[in-house]
Amino acid sequence: MDEVLRVENLWKSYGETSVLRGVSFEVKRGEVKVIMGPSGAGKSTLLRCINLLVKPDRGRILLEGREIYPKPYDAIHRIRQRIGFVFQSFNLFLHMTVLDNVRVGLVKVKKLSKEEATKIAIEALRMVGIGPELWNKYPAQLSGGQQQRVAIARAIAMNPSIMLMDEPTSALDPELVGEVLNVIRDLAARRMTMVIVTHEIDFAIDVADEILVIDDGKIVERGKPQEIISNPKHPRTRRFLERLKRRVDHGLR
Amino acid sequence: MVFINIKVIQDYGPVILSGIGNTLILTFGGFGMGLVFGALLAFAQCFGRGIVRRVATAIEESLRSIPLLVLMLLIFFGLPELGISLSPVQSAILAIGLRSMAYQSQILRSAISAIPYGQVEAALSLGMTKAQLFSTLIAPQAFRIALPGLVNQFTIDLKDTSIAYAIGVSELFTQSIHVAQVTLNYLTPLLFVGSIYFVMTFSTSTIANYLYRKFSIPGLGEASHG
Structure with missing residues (x-):
């Protein structure tokens, strides 16, 4: 079993606002996917859909080859045991x-x-x-x-078979970010399968096997970290990365 | 000018104190009933749906809106007309219990909703069932948050047992009034019974402070120290 997670055409809206608009990706065992994108792009909702804390509207999710949405193969609380979740606010x-x-x-x-x-x-x-x-x-x-x-x-x-991390360092004082990122780097080195939402570019380049850039509920760009960072194809990715870099330059991170 | 007539206390003190048993029965009976049913009511309001939730809210709202004296007289004098006769002590416990239930449900409900939702998500993401979520997270945290409010309600119930005077339960206050009527001295028996209530509520809050310290956890229910 090589594929730990498969997300197919996932949609989610809250009332009139559609948050996810057809997101698809897959995660192989030992792989680290980093999700980046501006706030409000749907990153947190995506992670919460994967462990069923938020119920998607449509699409399909498979965990280790077995469907967990829309027709869970087992009780949801037992499925969640297989999915680790790390929250922004601990x-x-x-x-x-x-x-x-x-x-x-x-x-x-x-x-x-x-x-x-x-x-x-x-x-x-x-x-x-x-x-x-x-x-x-x-x-x-x-x-x-x-x-x-x-x-x-x-x-x-x-x-767990997979760890989902929702901006694990965003709520931390700047001087405390490093110790947490090092722990996650360590997990990546141990081949822990992970999906990480983060704004830390250097860290993302370090650990990611692939970066997914989400904007407006859709994956607008995906690829190897270096490709995305040095040569972003999508204008939105370019703008987003410029904003992040500017924050780093000003020491505002 | 003498405020306290020592002789009245010497002669009639034991008569007044003989009411303490009933006062305690009404307090613990009413508060205990209020805690058990108040917890159920809070549970129904927090986790119930549709009709269950609305009925629970209606019960709480109406019982909080009726004066305890009216409630007690309704139960003692009104229910017999419907064929349900309760003794004065039973009526008083029921009235105090119902009123306490309404307030305790409110205390518990706000304690439950004070638990940060992130912790609920964390418990669910570990794979807890709803029952496990309740027993490992919600009940222990809500209890600590609710403790000061529950203790306060206990002291209110204790003092309001005196309303059972109206239906002739021989508790502390009733006894002191009887003594006053016999001796034609109101000041001494009322100050005496007032000080007994004071001692009881004061020792309750002393015990409560000990409990707060014993159960206090850094970062949780800080308000209990305030």
Whole structure:
């Protein structure tokens, strides 16, 4: 099984506003796809459609060759176990310690024993560089970068087939962006299959096997990172990239 | 000028204090009933659809709009006309419980809706069922957020047990009025019973503060300290 995710002609609108207008792409095992595009282009909605947090209007989604939309092969909550999701605003469970945040899915959803869950959780936390001194802290006691790394650990502990990341560094202070990007680079090096929405160009060039540029609900351009960055074909891509570069030049990132 | 007649307290203090049992029965009975049914009502309002949700809202709104005294008299004097006779204590518990239910459902409902939706999405994306989502995220967080409001409602229920005087339940306030009528001294028994209510509400809030500290989590329900 080589293909982990296939999205075919996905449409979604909220009332009069169509957010996705026929998006299609596929992700092979071990591949990293980076999605870029201006805000409001439909990037977050696309990711939320893939793990069925948002119900698409039409189209087709297959996970590891099996249909999950429109006719899910299994209960949706069981399908979601196979899809890791990392949110822009971390969304850690505020009433749980770091360790419990990573453990809770293993214990409650996967029904592992507490010992097994703890072992896996600690392994995941070490992978994202969260040491024992933080395991019993609560999310509010952590920096944004630490919270996002815990959130990544929470997702990878579930051993998903694919990880979806929705602007994982957009809510972070600039000095904390690097530590999170390094963790994601590390995951890419371990051949974790990922779809990442980001505005970080350098990072995208680094990790992406392919960049998809979305605007106005459609994929307007796709290709190898270098091709897209150095020689964008679509005028919208050009404008979008110029805006991003200008932000970098002004140190506004 | 003597405010407190010590002799009245010496002679009749025990008579007044004998009402404490009924006061506690009404408080815990009414608050307990309010918590159980208030939780159901909040649940129906947050997660119910269509008719269930509208009925729950209608029950809450109407019970919050009727004065407790009216409610209590309706139950005690009105229900027998429909063939349902309840004792004074039962009527008082029911009235306090219904009113408490309406307010507690509101407290719990706002606590549930105060949970950031992002955490709900995170729980769902881990693969939790709705039941798991409720037991691992919504219930524990909503309880902590609701705690100060629930404690406040408890002290209101405690003080409002005095309204059961109107249907002749021999609780603290009723006893103090009886003493006043016998001794023709109102100031002393009323100040005495007032101080008993004060001691009870004050110790409740002291215990509550201990609970807030015990259950407090950084970044969650900060308002409980305020």
